[in-house]
Amino acid sequence: xxxxxxxxxxxxAVMSSPQFVVMPMGMISLxxxxxxxQVKAVNVGLELSLDKNFDMKKFLKSLEFxxxxxxxxxxxxxxxxxxxxxxxxxxNENCLxxxxxxxxxxxxxxxxxSFEYVDVVxxxxxxxxxxxxxxxxxxxxxxxxxxxxxxxxxxxxxxxxSSLDNFDFSTIVNLHHWEEYLKCSIHAYSKTRFxxxxxxxxxxxxxxxxxxxxxGKSAQKKIFGRxxxxxRSVECVVKDLAYLQNMGVHIVCPSLDFVLAGEKYWKNLFxxxxxxxxRMGMYLEVFQLxxxxxxxxxxxxxxxxxxxxxITVLSGSETVRRSNGKYFSNHDYFKCIESVEGYxxxxxxxxxxxxxxETEETFKKTMHMTEKLLSxxxxxxxxxxxxxxxPGSPMFEHPDHYGVIKHYKTFTDYYNRCRKRAKHLPYDYTxxxxxxxxxxxxxxxxxxxxxxxxxxxxxxQYPLHFV
Amino acid sequence: MTIMTYARTAILxxxxxxxxxxxxxxxxxxxxEKNVLVTYPISLxxxxxxxxxxxxxxxxxxxxxxKDGKKVAQISYPLCFDQSHQWEIFERLxxxxxxxxxxxxxxxxxxxxxxxxxxxxxxxxxxxxxxxxVNAAFLxxxxxxxxxxxxxxxxYEVEWSPHHTCDVNLYTISDFHHRRGxxxxxxRASPSFSQLFDAESVAALPPHSxxxxxxxxxxxxxxxxxxxCCFRWFPQSIFAKEMTREAKIARILFTxxxxxxxxxxxxxxxxxAQGKPRVQIADIPENLIDDLEKMGASPVHETVYMVxxxxxx
Numbered sequence: 001x002x003x004x005x006x007x008x009x010x011x012x013a014v015m016s017s018p019q020f021v022v023m024p025m026g027m028i029s030l031x032x033x034x035x036x037x038q039v040k041a042v043n044v045g046l047e048l049s050l051d052k053n054f055d056m057k058k059f060l061k062s063l064e065f066x067x068x069x070x071x072x073x074x075x076x077x078x079x080x081x082x083x084x085x086x087x088x089x090x091x092n093e094n095c096l097x098x099x100x101x102x103x104x105x106x107x108x109x110x111x112x113x114s115f116e117y118v119d120v121v122x123x124x125x126x127x128x129x130x131x132x133x134x135x136x137x138x139x140x141x142x143x144x145x146x147x148x149x150x151x152x153x154x155x156x157x158x159x160x161x162s163s164l165d166n167f168d169f170s171t172i173v174n175l176h177h178w179e180e181y182l183k184c185s186i187h188a189y190s191k192t193r194f195x196x197x198x199x200x201x202x203x204x205x206x207x208x209x210x211x212x213x214x215x216g217k218s219a220q221k222k223i224f225g226r227x228x229x230x231x232r233s234v235e236c237v238v239k240d241l242a243y244l245q246n247m248g249v250h251i252v253c254p255s256l257d258f259v260l261a262g263e264k265y266w267k268n269l270f271x272x273x274x275x276x277x278x279r280m281g282m283y284l285e286v287f288q289l290x291x292x293x294x295x296x297x298x299x300x301x302x303x304x305x306x307x308x309x310x311i312t313v314l315s316g317s318e319t320v321r322r323s324n325g326k327y328f329s330n331h332d333y334f335k336c337i338e339s340v341e342g343y344x345x346x347x348x349x350x351x352x353x354x355x356x357x358e359t360e361e362t363f364k365k366t367m368h369m370t371e372k373l374l375s376x377x378x379x380x381x382x383x384x385x386x387x388x389x390x391p392g393s394p395m396f397e398h399p400d401h402y403g404v405i406k407h408y409k410t411f412t413d414y415y416n417r418c419r420k421r422a423k424h425l426p427y428d429y430t431x432x433x434x435x436x437x438x439x440x441x442x443x444x445x446x447x448x449x450x451x452x453x454x455x456x457x458x459x460x461q462y463p464l465h466f467v
Numbered sequence: 468m469t470i471m472t473y474a475r476t477a478i479l480x481x482x483x484x485x486x487x488x489x490x491x492x493x494x495x496x497x498x499x500e501k502n503v504l505v506t507y508p509i510s511l512x513x514x515x516x517x518x519x520x521x522x523x524x525x526x527x528x529x530x531x532x533x534k535d536g537k538k539v540a541q542i543s544y545p546l547c548f549d550q551s552h553q554w555e556i557f558e559r560l561x562x563x564x565x566x567x568x569x570x571x572x573x574x575x576x577x578x579x580x581x582x583x584x585x586x587x588x589x590x591x592x593x594x595x596x597x598x599x600x601v602n603a604a605f606l607x608x609x610x611x612x613x614x615x616x617x618x619x620x621x622x623y624e625v626e627w628s629p630h631h632t633c634d635v636n637l638y639t640i641s642d643f644h645h646r647r648g649x650x651x652x653x654x655r656a657s658p659s660f661s662q663l664f665d666a667e668s669v670a671a672l673p674p675h676s677x678x679x680x681x682x683x684x685x686x687x688x689x690x691x692x693x694x695x696c697c698f699r700w701f702p703q704s705i706f707a708k709e710m711t712r713e714a715k716i717a718r719i720l721f722t723x724x725x726x727x728x729x730x731x732x733x734x735x736x737x738x739x740a741q742g743k744p745r746v747q748i749a750d751i752p753e754n755l756i757d758d759l760e761k762m763g764a765s766p767v768h769e770t771v772y773m774v775x776x777x778x779x780x
Binding site (some may be wrong): 180191193194196247277281303377380 | 505508520531600654664672673678699757
């Protein structure tokens with residue numbers, strides 16, 4: 001039986017089928033932080049995509065492992081991360097079960113109180129903590145580690161690393177079926193997708209506090225102790241891009257909007273990419289509207305055919321949009337996508353239903369804006385989804401300010417939500433409603449938008465092979 | 468054992484730097500029919516221990532139903548990254564195409580090759596969305612495999628000079644959906660467009676990202692007593708900034724062949740007025756060559772249509 005010092009597990013959001021297959025970017029750096037040990041990582045959703053009969057228990061029984069690191073970054077994994085933790089302990093009672101990620105960090109105390117099979121929660125960024133855990137250092141000497149001691153939960157204040165340049169965010173070969181992972185969308189592996197992509201950590205933190213986001217400025221401070229935005233150096237990012245290009249990656253998806261790093265940074269980045277012969281597609285989620293000069297520089301350094309700028313428009317109403325953290329007008333948005341299309345770059349608008357301050361009246365503006373996009377522009381696709389209440393988001397922390405009535409408050413609430421979903425029971429999708437919109441109305445608006453799109457399918461496939 | 472022993476194939480693009488002659492290929496270039504993918508970019512490669520990829524070859528294969536109702540597998544864009552194993556690489560890629568063609572029950576495999584290339588080609592090289600590339604070695608390869616030439620047409624370059632206007636009405640259509648509907652009608656009617664498709668369902672789709680290249684001024688319609696034509700052209704400045712005077716007509720659709728030459732003349736006038744006096748025109752049938760040469764056009768290349776009859780055919 002093969003022995004591993006560390007086994008990493010990225011759960012699927014349900015045990016029996018692939019959901020939320022893409023891993024948090026920190027998983028990669030953590031694997032590489034302990035690369036001198038015997039390390040293996042398994043992505044349960046990917047394994048289920050490749051083999052629908054994949055049996056996690058059987059898989060665990062086929063290995064020996066000392067430490068198991070399970071990610072609980074997104075709350076969507078609240079049930080399965082804990083189920084897998086339980087399974088690991090049942091199979092190997094001597095292993096050290098470690099949970100980490102944003103959701104685990106936020107609810108560290110509650111998790112340790114309620115789930116005895118979790119030994120440790122890394123509450124904060126884990127790159128410095130993990131090697132020390134593997135070395136079996138005293139928990140009290142390890143930064144960002146929450147643990148039990150004498151019937152109490154110890155949770156030191158989170159302290160993030162001051163630089164990310166010493167971490168390796170791109171070497172992925174320790175992941176089981178890593179090559180297939182490069183062909184995964186959020187939901188599954190796709191054999192027929194004809195490009196490889198890779199989510200690359202380019203920095204951490206944020207300067208914005210969008211209402212719905214659990215990774216914004218104040219959440220970063222509360223969960224990770226991160227006060228400022230931190231970008232990796234241009235040299236490190238370019239080195240990773242060169243490595244990924246050699247690995248056959250076509251599209252890189254950066255974790256942060258380069259606009260936030262400032263003009264000097266992105267000009268240097270794009271110039272260095274060209275100098276180093278890096279020509280890849282880029283899937284960039286911008287946090288506000290990019291300026292024309294940025295779009296031009298982006299188009300000159302990245303391959304426009306395989307590049308996408310994702311703009312979170314949120315609402316057709318400028319007032320609602322601004323109240324939720326996006327500060328641009330409809331006029332400026334349309335000017336921006338005109339310029340993006342002028343450089344032959346793909347673009348994707350994101351709308352949301354259930355936004356704080358949204359009403360049925362303001363939602364009509366979202367519908368109109370969607371219609372205008374579909375008839376006058378060429379978005380690669382258009383998204384609109386109901387929000388889900390993110391722990392740590394401004395909506396979660398200050399519900400009164402946003403007119404939000406929270407249905408989920410504790411980790412157990414999220415755990416139960418995911419458990420019900422996994423067992424195919426009815427569950428509360430959004431976890432909140434607003435004073436202006438009951439839950440049913442939110443879903444009704446979503447249905448209205450879906451109906452609009454049903455008659456005008458977007459887009460992805462085009463039935464003609466010839467121009 | 469050679470590198471070919473370890474070579475494997477995948478549905479995968481090559482590094483994007485190698486797709487220079489496929490300017491229209493995008494993230495959404497794949498085509499699905501009845502939930503089945505019918506676009507296969509095939510890469511041949513090996514990987515080193517730490518994952519580094521060594522690319523050996525690439526081609527695009529795609530499957531469609533021709534206007535004769537028969538199923539067709541088409542090859543475009545073959546690339547070879549290791550000249551020392553060129554023939555073996557082509558063999559491996561062709562084996563994949565044969566498998567696809569067989570699974571699709573294709574009656575024939577077709578390839579558009581370029582012969583007598585006299586000067587650099589403007590983009591797109593072909594009217595195949597996925598692009599094509601000049602590859603004389605692959606043309607030799609398909610001949611050796613038993614492909615036979617069934618047709619040839621030409622690409623000529625013209626520098627605009629004043630000429631008589633003709634009795635042809637040239638127009639563009641501002642409304643996107645109307646423009647597309649009109650274009651699709653001509654695609655259906657024209658013998659130069661080989662794919663069978665359901666015009667109504669295509670016309671009902673919202674603008675696709677590929678249709679960023681379908682602007683009003685880039686789709687020219689002509690009409691005379693003899694029939695209708697359409698010219699789809701691309702300003703070269705969208706592919707190379709410095710090429711401000713150049714244009715490529717990649718697609719000529721027509722309802723009657725005798726309308727084409729006069730319509731070409733009118734289209735050249737239009738392009739000149741758009742600041743594009745230097746034009747490469749592809750898709751030209753043999754009977755127009757004399758007229759074009761008389762007006763000073765020079766040959767760029769020939770396109771030869773190579774066909775391989777499958778056992779299903």
